[in-house]
Amino acid sequence: MSDAHAPLVEASATRTVPDAPLNPVIEAVDLNIYYGSFHAVYDVNLAYGKNEITAMIGPSGCGKSTVLRCLNRMNDLVASARVEGTVTYHGINIYDPKVDPIEVRRHIGMVFQKPNPFPKSIYDNVAYGPKVTGMKLESSLDEHVEWCLRKAALWDEVKDKLKESAFSLSGGQQQRLCIARAIATKPDVILMDEPCSALDPIATAAVEDLMVELRNDYTIIIVTHNMQQAARVSDRTAFFTARPDETTGNRTGLLVEFDKTTTIFSNPSDQRTEDYISGRFG
Ligand SMILES: Nc1ncnc2c1ncn2[C@@H]1O[C@H](COP(=O)(O)OP(=O)(O)OP(=O)(O)O)[C@@H](O)[C@H]1O
C-alpha cells in the first residue's frame, strides 16, 4: 500500500458487526480495486447473507458499481481493472486462476441500470441462456420461459406476444424481461446496479415487489441511489463514501458502515452515514 493512501486506514471503518450475516454466500475480504494506477476502492470487507437483500449506497463515484462488478468478475472485462484481496462464493475464491469467470457469472447473475435486452424476441431473450449453456431443464423450454416470466411478474403482459421483439416493450417491461433473463440460468445470486433508475414509480414498485419475492429463492445485492428503496427492500445496507487521495486528489471509495438496514437508517454509528442519510452530504 502506498503512503498516499495511509490516511484512509483510519477512515476505513470496516468494524465488526455483531449481527453480520451468519450464512454469507459471498464475502469480500480486503478488497482493493484499481483502474490502472487509480485506486478506486480501498480495503472493503463485506459479507452478503443468503436469501437476504443487501443494498450498497453512497455518493456518486464512491465505487459501488466497481465493487458490485467484482462480485461476479464482470470487471475482468475492463482491461485496466485490477483486483487485490479475495471474493469468496460459498467459500471458493472466485479470483483463483482455476476458476472460470463464465461459470462464476452463471451462478452470480447481473441486472444492469439500463434495460439491455438482446435484439431478439421476448421468448428468445429468456430462452437464450439455458440454450447456449446446455442447461438441463426439469421442464420443457417453453415451460421454463413461462416460469421465468411469471417470476419476473411479466407473464400476463407478454404471454400473447412472445415472438415479438423485446424492444417493443416499455422500459419497465424490458427491465423485468432482463430480470427474467437473469434468473433463466438459475443463478444463486443476482446483482442489480440501480435497476430502477430508468423506471417510473409504478414500474419501480413492481421491480421492488419482485425483489422481495425473489429473496425467497435468491440472494440479492443491489446498488441504489434511492434511499427509500434501500430502506424498503433491503435487509442490510452498506454505506460507502469516497475520500480524496492526499497526493493525487483522486477519490478512493471505501466502506464506512455495514449493518442491518433498520440500524443504518435509524441509528447509524458513523457520522458520515448519518450525514448522508439525512441529506446533509452527497
Ligand atoms: N472502466 C473504468 N475505467 C476507469 N475508471 C473507472 C472505470 N469505471 C469506474 N471508474 C472510476 O472508479 C470510481 C468508482 O466508479 P463507480 O462507477 O464504481 O462509482 P459508483 O459509486 O457506482 O458511482 P455512481 O453512483 O455514479 O454510479 C470513479 O472514480 C470512476 O471514475
Ligand SMILES: [Mg+2]
Ligand atoms: Mg454506479
